[in-house]
Amino acid sequence: MTRIKLPEIFQNGMIVQRNKKIKIWGEAEGAWRLTVSFGGDCVSADVKDGKFYCEIPAKEAACGQTLEIFADEKKEPHIVLEDICIGDIYIAAGQSNMEYFLRYDAHWNEIKEWEQNDMIRMFNCRRIAYPGQYRELPDCGSWFKEHDYQWESFSAPGYTFARAIQQVIGVPVGIIGCNWGGTPACAWMETSYLNEEPLSVFLKEYEETLKSADEEEIRQRSLKAWEYEDSYLHQIAWRAMMYGMNEQDQERWLLETADTPLLPMGPYHHYRPSGLYEMMLKDLAPFSVKGVLWYQGESDAGHGEIYDKTFSALIRCWRDLWQDELPFLFVQLAPFGKWLGIGGEDYPVVRESQERVAKNVPGTGMISIMDLGMYEDIHPKKKKEVGERLALLARGLIYGEDILCESPEFKGGERDGNQIRLHFSHTGEKLHIKGNFIKSLCAEQGGIVRSVKEFRLDQDLLLFFDTLTEEPVEIRFAKKGYCEVNLFNEADLPVKPFTAVII
Numbered sequence: 001m002t003r004i005k006l007p008e009i010f011q012n013g014m015i016v017q018r019n020k021k022i023k024i025w026g027e028a029e030g031a032w033r034l035t036v037s038f039g040g041d042c043v044s045a046d047v048k049d050g051k052f053y054c055e056i057p058a059k060e061a062a063c064g065q066t067l068e069i070f071a072d073e074k075k076e077p078h079i080v081l082e083d084i085c086i087g088d089i090y091i092a093a094g095q096s097n098m099e100y101f102l103r104y105d106a107h108w109n110e111i112k113e114w115e116q117n118d119m120i121r122m123f124n125c126r127r128i129a130y131p132g133q134y135r136e137l138p139d140c141g142s143w144f145k146e147h148d149y150q151w152e153s154f155s156a157p158g159y160t161f162a163r164a165i166q167q168v169i170g171v172p173v174g175i176i177g178c179n180w181g182g183t184p185a186c187a188w189m190e191t192s193y194l195n196e197e198p199l200s201v202f203l204k205e206y207e208e209t210l211k212s213a214d215e216e217e218i219r220q221r222s223l224k225a226w227e228y229e230d231s232y233l234h235q236i237a238w239r240a241m242m243y244g245m246n247e248q249d250q251e252r253w254l255l256e257t258a259d260t261p262l263l264p265m266g267p268y269h270h271y272r273p274s275g276l277y278e279m280m281l282k283d284l285a286p287f288s289v290k291g292v293l294w295y296q297g298e299s300d301a302g303h304g305e306i307y308d309k310t311f312s313a314l315i316r317c318w319r320d321l322w323q324d325e326l327p328f329l330f331v332q333l334a335p336f337g338k339w340l341g342i343g344g345e346d347y348p349v350v351r352e353s354q355e356r357v358a359k360n361v362p363g364t365g366m367i368s369i370m371d372l373g374m375y376e377d378i379h380p381k382k383k384k385e386v387g388e389r390l391a392l393l394a395r396g397l398i399y400g401e402d403i404l405c406e407s408p409e410f411k412g413g414e415r416d417g418n419q420i421r422l423h424f425s426h427t428g429e430k431l432h433i434k435g436n437f438i439k440s441l442c443a444e445q446g447g448i449v450r451s452v453k454e455f456r457l458d459q460d461l462l463l464f465f466d467t468l469t470e471e472p473v474e475i476r477f478a479k480k481g482y483c484e485v486n487l488f489n490e491a492d493l494p495v496k497p498f499t500a501v502i503i
Helices: 156-169 200-210 215-229 232-244 247-256 275-284 298-322 347-360 383-397
Strands: 003-005 015-017 022-029 033-038 041-046 051-056 062-071 079-094 120-124 173-179 291-295 328-331 364-367 409-416 419-425 441-445 452-457 460-465 473-477 498-502
Touching: 022 033, 033 051, 041 051, 079 156, 120 156, 156 173, 156 291, 156 383, 173 275, 200 298, 215 232, 232 247, 275 298, 291 383, 298 328, 298 347, 328 347, 328 383, 347 364, 364 383, 409 473, 409 498, 419 473
Parallel strands: 015 079, 079 173, 079 291, 120 173, 291 328, 328 364
Antiparallel strands: 003 022, 022 051, 033 041, 033 062, 062 079, 409 419, 419 460, 441 473, 452 460, 473 498
16 A cells, blocks of 8 residues: 655645755655656656655746646556645744744734735644654644634744735745744754854753753653643643733733743753754755744843854754755844843843854844834734844845845944044935934943934934043943834834944
8 A cells, every 4th residue: 555645844735935946755655656746847756765755847936736746657646735836935933032923913903904815825833842742733734824723823023024025026925934932043953063162062051951860750740741831721821921911910820830840951842952953943854945034042142152153053054954055034132121030131242143143144134123122021022023124134135126125234433523423334315213312322431421412314323422532432322131222224224233432
């Protein structure tokens, strides 16, 4: 009896990547050769050791396609997948701010009234932590469209990116959600990329945690914790607590659930190094995609000074896995004060590391959301803006449009008496502010704060002071964990954080 099993990503209603080879693979029993038919092409795939792999030639964008798989010389297809589109696919990856459910977006009441766009298809990867784990996850593991029941719990940044970019490029857009709240970057990387200094710190910390641990005790505690985690009532309550409650209600919920089972760090934990690379990411490759959207870094704040090396290694790891120099568009961490015992004081270091990645790693781009933060919530509610800024960046960096798509970046400055002029890139016609004064800007000279008497804006920022001595002036902008930014370019993109020493 012939049995053919495809990876879960291959289903009715799927999207495959245009203008790249369409890679199809899986498992087969009871057959020695398969024939795959798609878009007018038929290719053969030999079955070896129960597995097969083949490539369909690249196609232009299209809708309403059918994929058929035949076993041996049989005339009737063994597998038929219908309603397939060909377009551009992005992976929406990272932790909770990428996972953030659409129904909790600040614009949800507006979004849910939008007319349905069948050119957008979404897929959520199953969140699996360890080998053999089985989880009932009804909103994961299938392709779906707007207004389907899975839509409300899909990535808000991922979906709003798709909505914004599809209207511009005019072809089907697919978004694959491969994310999990709270996860550090090392969980999404193959172990060999963590072996060298300084990234070996993640493996060393994990090994240190397990030194005195009892394997059977960890197993029993983990299984009990996952049983609680996967219970229906907990899932509903947890989602609301994470994204839908105010801080007071969140704290009350945590007190009421303080005695519930906790998942210990170990081989059953989804935060462990390389765990999600093995359990989730590898299942996607080598499914052809256009690029990656990345929103993560909160869980790496403790090692923020090496986050540029961590994230750069992750990008290399993913590109090696796909054997494709995938573009990475990512989100700089938003301003944040405190949330359930967590503070944002280390975020400025992470943001600096993120900027180094954008400058030094080819094929990457970063958006700033320094105007969208919330002091008492690590999950800013305005995710529609995040998705739209990612789409704007994609239009410029990936699709080659000549548009203003990046935030202003400090490029240098000089002083003339009591005046200081600061220069920026990516300003457009001129900078502007929302309000009457520039927030989150501080000027110091010899440890003394100098007040800005007046300012003027064009493509530069001109600052006037009552008095300045001959000493250098240090100007800091948005360099705290939480701050408010109201200085923008012509495209309403906020100026990125910077420190300038003006001699």
